[in-house]
Amino acid sequence: MPEIILQTFISAPAKVCFDLSLSIDLHKISTAHTNEEAIEGTTIGLIKLGEYVTWRARHFGIWFKMTSEITSLIPNESFIDEMLKGPFKSIKHTHTFEAQSCGTLMTDVFCFQSPFGVLGFIADKLILTAYLKKLLIDRNAVIKKYAENGDKSLIV
Structure with a gap:
Protein backbone atom coordinates (compact mmCIF):
# COMPACT_ATOMS: atom_id res chain seq x y z
CA MET A 1 0.00 0.00 0.00
CA PRO A 2 1.57 3.33 -1.04
CA GLU A 3 2.23 5.90 1.68
CA ILE A 4 2.88 9.60 1.15
CA ILE A 5 4.40 11.52 4.06
CA LEU A 6 4.61 15.30 3.89
CA GLN A 7 5.72 17.85 6.46
CA THR A 8 4.84 21.52 6.10
CA PHE A 9 5.99 24.23 8.49
CA ILE A 10 3.43 27.01 8.93
CA SER A 11 4.08 30.24 10.81
CA ALA A 12 0.73 30.18 12.58
CA GLU A 51 -19.33 13.50 9.96
CA TYR A 52 -18.86 12.67 6.31
CA VAL A 53 -18.59 14.53 3.02
CA THR A 54 -19.12 13.30 -0.50
CA TRP A 55 -16.92 15.03 -3.05
CA ARG A 56 -17.44 15.17 -6.80
CA ALA A 57 -14.34 16.00 -8.84
CA ARG A 58 -12.73 15.55 -12.22
CA HIS A 59 -9.38 13.76 -12.35
CA PHE A 60 -7.72 12.57 -15.56
CA GLY A 61 -10.77 13.87 -17.46
CA ILE A 62 -13.15 11.54 -15.59
CA TRP A 63 -15.75 12.52 -12.97
CA PHE A 64 -15.44 10.70 -9.64
CA LYS A 65 -17.37 10.67 -6.38
CA MET A 66 -15.73 9.87 -3.06
CA THR A 67 -17.17 9.84 0.45
CA SER A 68 -14.88 10.35 3.45
CA GLU A 69 -15.57 10.37 7.17
CA ILE A 70 -13.64 11.93 10.06
CA THR A 71 -12.96 8.78 12.11
CA SER A 72 -10.64 10.22 14.77
CA LEU A 73 -10.15 13.74 16.10
CA ILE A 74 -8.06 15.21 18.92
CA PRO A 75 -8.70 18.98 18.88
CA ASN A 76 -5.75 21.03 17.59
CA GLU A 77 -3.49 17.94 17.49
CA SER A 78 -4.69 15.40 14.93
CA PHE A 79 -7.50 13.92 12.92
CA ILE A 80 -8.00 11.07 10.49
CA ASP A 81 -10.25 10.95 7.46
CA GLU A 82 -11.00 7.66 5.76
CA MET A 83 -12.72 6.86 2.49
CA LEU A 84 -16.09 5.14 2.98
CA LYS A 85 -16.78 4.70 -0.72
CA GLY A 86 -15.13 5.83 -3.89
CA PRO A 87 -12.71 4.90 -6.64
CA PHE A 88 -9.98 3.48 -4.38
CA LYS A 89 -9.85 0.21 -2.48
CA SER A 90 -8.89 2.30 0.57
CA ILE A 91 -7.68 5.71 1.69
CA LYS A 92 -6.60 6.74 5.17
CA HIS A 93 -5.26 10.27 5.69
CA THR A 94 -3.76 11.13 9.08
CA HIS A 95 -3.19 14.83 9.80
CA THR A 96 -1.06 15.91 12.78
CA PHE A 97 -0.25 19.39 14.06
CA GLU A 98 2.75 19.91 16.32
CA ALA A 99 3.02 23.33 17.97
CA GLN A 100 6.53 24.75 17.74
CA SER A 101 8.06 27.96 19.02
CA CYS A 102 7.46 29.91 15.79
CA GLY A 103 4.47 28.06 14.37
CA THR A 104 3.21 24.59 13.57
CA LEU A 105 4.66 21.50 11.92
CA MET A 106 1.82 19.96 9.94
CA THR A 107 2.35 16.33 8.93
CA ASP A 108 0.26 14.33 6.48
CA VAL A 109 0.44 10.56 6.26
CA PHE A 110 -1.65 9.54 3.27
CA CYS A 111 -2.09 5.79 2.67
CA PHE A 112 -4.06 4.53 -0.30
CA GLN A 113 -4.63 1.48 -2.39
CA SER A 114 -6.18 1.19 -5.82
CA PRO A 115 -8.53 -1.63 -6.75
CA PHE A 116 -7.84 -4.12 -9.57
CA GLY A 117 -4.95 -6.07 -8.02
CA VAL A 118 -1.75 -5.98 -10.07
CA LEU A 119 -3.11 -3.33 -12.48
CA GLY A 120 -3.97 -1.11 -9.51
CA PHE A 121 -0.51 -1.68 -8.03
CA ILE A 122 1.09 -0.61 -11.31
CA ALA A 123 -1.16 2.48 -11.53
CA ASP A 124 -0.21 3.38 -7.93
CA LYS A 125 3.50 3.18 -8.75
CA LEU A 126 3.49 4.80 -12.18
CA ILE A 127 0.85 7.52 -11.87
CA LEU A 128 -1.21 7.88 -8.72
CA THR A 129 1.45 8.33 -6.04
CA ALA A 130 3.00 11.33 -7.79
CA TYR A 131 -0.41 12.76 -8.73
CA LEU A 132 -1.80 12.49 -5.19
CA LYS A 133 1.42 13.85 -3.67
CA LYS A 134 1.13 16.95 -5.86
CA LEU A 135 -2.53 17.41 -4.83
CA LEU A 136 -1.48 17.26 -1.17
CA ILE A 137 1.44 19.67 -1.65
CA ASP A 138 -0.86 22.14 -3.43
CA ARG A 139 -3.50 21.81 -0.70
CA ASN A 140 -0.91 22.37 2.03
CA ALA A 141 0.33 25.49 0.22
CA VAL A 142 -3.21 26.91 0.36
CA ILE A 143 -3.54 26.06 4.07
CA LYS A 144 -0.16 27.72 4.69
CA LYS A 145 -1.15 30.83 2.72
CA TYR A 146 -4.44 31.33 4.59
CA ALA A 147 -2.93 30.53 8.00
CA GLU A 148 0.07 32.82 7.59
CA ASN A 149 -2.04 35.67 6.19
CA GLY A 150 -4.27 35.45 9.27
CA ASP A 151 -7.35 34.86 7.10
CA LYS A 152 -9.81 33.14 9.45
CA SER A 153 -12.89 33.70 7.26
CA LEU A 154 -12.99 29.99 6.38
CA ILE A 155 -12.95 28.74 9.99
CA VAL A 156 -15.69 30.78 11.59
Whole structure:
Protein backbone atom coordinates (compact mmCIF):
# COMPACT_ATOMS: atom_id res chain seq x y z
CA MET A 1 0.00 0.00 0.00
CA PRO A 2 1.57 3.33 -1.04
CA GLU A 3 2.23 5.90 1.68
CA ILE A 4 2.88 9.60 1.15
CA ILE A 5 4.40 11.52 4.06
CA LEU A 6 4.61 15.30 3.89
CA GLN A 7 5.72 17.85 6.46
CA THR A 8 4.84 21.52 6.10
CA PHE A 9 5.99 24.23 8.49
CA ILE A 10 3.43 27.01 8.93
CA SER A 11 4.08 30.24 10.81
CA ALA A 12 0.73 30.18 12.58
CA PRO A 13 -0.79 28.56 15.68
CA ALA A 14 -1.72 24.87 15.56
CA LYS A 15 -5.41 25.66 16.14
CA VAL A 16 -5.55 27.83 13.02
CA CYS A 17 -3.82 25.16 10.89
CA PHE A 18 -6.04 22.44 12.36
CA ASP A 19 -9.26 24.32 11.69
CA LEU A 20 -8.25 25.28 8.15
CA SER A 21 -7.47 21.62 7.45
CA LEU A 22 -11.03 20.71 8.49
CA SER A 23 -12.59 23.49 6.39
CA ILE A 24 -14.74 22.21 3.55
CA ASP A 25 -14.62 25.71 2.03
CA LEU A 26 -10.81 25.81 2.00
CA HIS A 27 -10.71 22.32 0.49
CA LYS A 28 -12.87 23.59 -2.39
CA ILE A 29 -10.45 26.47 -2.95
CA SER A 30 -7.41 24.18 -2.90
CA THR A 31 -8.95 21.81 -5.45
CA ALA A 32 -10.62 24.35 -7.75
CA HIS A 33 -8.62 23.03 -10.73
CA THR A 34 -10.47 19.70 -10.42
CA ASN A 35 -13.90 21.39 -10.13
CA GLU A 36 -14.25 19.62 -6.79
CA GLU A 37 -17.42 20.27 -4.89
CA ALA A 38 -19.00 18.88 -1.74
CA ILE A 39 -22.35 17.42 -2.76
CA GLU A 40 -23.52 15.47 0.30
CA GLY A 41 -23.00 15.34 4.06
CA THR A 42 -21.10 18.28 5.52
CA THR A 43 -20.83 20.62 2.54
CA ILE A 44 -19.77 23.91 4.18
CA GLY A 45 -17.86 25.00 7.28
CA LEU A 46 -15.74 22.73 9.46
CA ILE A 47 -16.30 18.98 9.30
CA LYS A 48 -16.42 17.28 12.71
CA LEU A 49 -15.79 13.85 14.22
CA GLY A 50 -18.21 11.26 12.83
CA GLU A 51 -19.33 13.50 9.96
CA TYR A 52 -18.86 12.67 6.31
CA VAL A 53 -18.59 14.53 3.02
CA THR A 54 -19.12 13.30 -0.50
CA TRP A 55 -16.92 15.03 -3.05
CA ARG A 56 -17.44 15.17 -6.80
CA ALA A 57 -14.34 16.00 -8.84
CA ARG A 58 -12.73 15.55 -12.22
CA HIS A 59 -9.38 13.76 -12.35
CA PHE A 60 -7.72 12.57 -15.56
CA GLY A 61 -10.77 13.87 -17.46
CA ILE A 62 -13.15 11.54 -15.59
CA TRP A 63 -15.75 12.52 -12.97
CA PHE A 64 -15.44 10.70 -9.64
CA LYS A 65 -17.37 10.67 -6.38
CA MET A 66 -15.73 9.87 -3.06
CA THR A 67 -17.17 9.84 0.45
CA SER A 68 -14.88 10.35 3.45
CA GLU A 69 -15.57 10.37 7.17
CA ILE A 70 -13.64 11.93 10.06
CA THR A 71 -12.96 8.78 12.11
CA SER A 72 -10.64 10.22 14.77
CA LEU A 73 -10.15 13.74 16.10
CA ILE A 74 -8.06 15.21 18.92
CA PRO A 75 -8.70 18.98 18.88
CA ASN A 76 -5.75 21.03 17.59
CA GLU A 77 -3.49 17.94 17.49
CA SER A 78 -4.69 15.40 14.93
CA PHE A 79 -7.50 13.92 12.92
CA ILE A 80 -8.00 11.07 10.49
CA ASP A 81 -10.25 10.95 7.46
CA GLU A 82 -11.00 7.66 5.76
CA MET A 83 -12.72 6.86 2.49
CA LEU A 84 -16.09 5.14 2.98
CA LYS A 85 -16.78 4.70 -0.72
CA GLY A 86 -15.13 5.83 -3.89
CA PRO A 87 -12.71 4.90 -6.64
CA PHE A 88 -9.98 3.48 -4.38
CA LYS A 89 -9.85 0.21 -2.48
CA SER A 90 -8.89 2.30 0.57
CA ILE A 91 -7.68 5.71 1.69
CA LYS A 92 -6.60 6.74 5.17
CA HIS A 93 -5.26 10.27 5.69
CA THR A 94 -3.76 11.13 9.08
CA HIS A 95 -3.19 14.83 9.80
CA THR A 96 -1.06 15.91 12.78
CA PHE A 97 -0.25 19.39 14.06
CA GLU A 98 2.75 19.91 16.32
CA ALA A 99 3.02 23.33 17.97
CA GLN A 100 6.53 24.75 17.74
CA SER A 101 8.06 27.96 19.02
CA CYS A 102 7.46 29.91 15.79
CA GLY A 103 4.47 28.06 14.37
CA THR A 104 3.21 24.59 13.57
CA LEU A 105 4.66 21.50 11.92
CA MET A 106 1.82 19.96 9.94
CA THR A 107 2.35 16.33 8.93
CA ASP A 108 0.26 14.33 6.48
CA VAL A 109 0.44 10.56 6.26
CA PHE A 110 -1.65 9.54 3.27
CA CYS A 111 -2.09 5.79 2.67
CA PHE A 112 -4.06 4.53 -0.30
CA GLN A 113 -4.63 1.48 -2.39
CA SER A 114 -6.18 1.19 -5.82
CA PRO A 115 -8.53 -1.63 -6.75
CA PHE A 116 -7.84 -4.12 -9.57
CA GLY A 117 -4.95 -6.07 -8.02
CA VAL A 118 -1.75 -5.98 -10.07
CA LEU A 119 -3.11 -3.33 -12.48
CA GLY A 120 -3.97 -1.11 -9.51
CA PHE A 121 -0.51 -1.68 -8.03
CA ILE A 122 1.09 -0.61 -11.31
CA ALA A 123 -1.16 2.48 -11.53
CA ASP A 124 -0.21 3.38 -7.93
CA LYS A 125 3.50 3.18 -8.75
CA LEU A 126 3.49 4.80 -12.18
CA ILE A 127 0.85 7.52 -11.87
CA LEU A 128 -1.21 7.88 -8.72
CA THR A 129 1.45 8.33 -6.04
CA ALA A 130 3.00 11.33 -7.79
CA TYR A 131 -0.41 12.76 -8.73
CA LEU A 132 -1.80 12.49 -5.19
CA LYS A 133 1.42 13.85 -3.67
CA LYS A 134 1.13 16.95 -5.86
CA LEU A 135 -2.53 17.41 -4.83
CA LEU A 136 -1.48 17.26 -1.17
CA ILE A 137 1.44 19.67 -1.65
CA ASP A 138 -0.86 22.14 -3.43
CA ARG A 139 -3.50 21.81 -0.70
CA ASN A 140 -0.91 22.37 2.03
CA ALA A 141 0.33 25.49 0.22
CA VAL A 142 -3.21 26.91 0.36
CA ILE A 143 -3.54 26.06 4.07
CA LYS A 144 -0.16 27.72 4.69
CA LYS A 145 -1.15 30.83 2.72
CA TYR A 146 -4.44 31.33 4.59
CA ALA A 147 -2.93 30.53 8.00
CA GLU A 148 0.07 32.82 7.59
CA ASN A 149 -2.04 35.67 6.19
CA GLY A 150 -4.27 35.45 9.27
CA ASP A 151 -7.35 34.86 7.10
CA LYS A 152 -9.81 33.14 9.45
CA SER A 153 -12.89 33.70 7.26
CA LEU A 154 -12.99 29.99 6.38
CA ILE A 155 -12.95 28.74 9.99
CA VAL A 156 -15.69 30.78 11.59
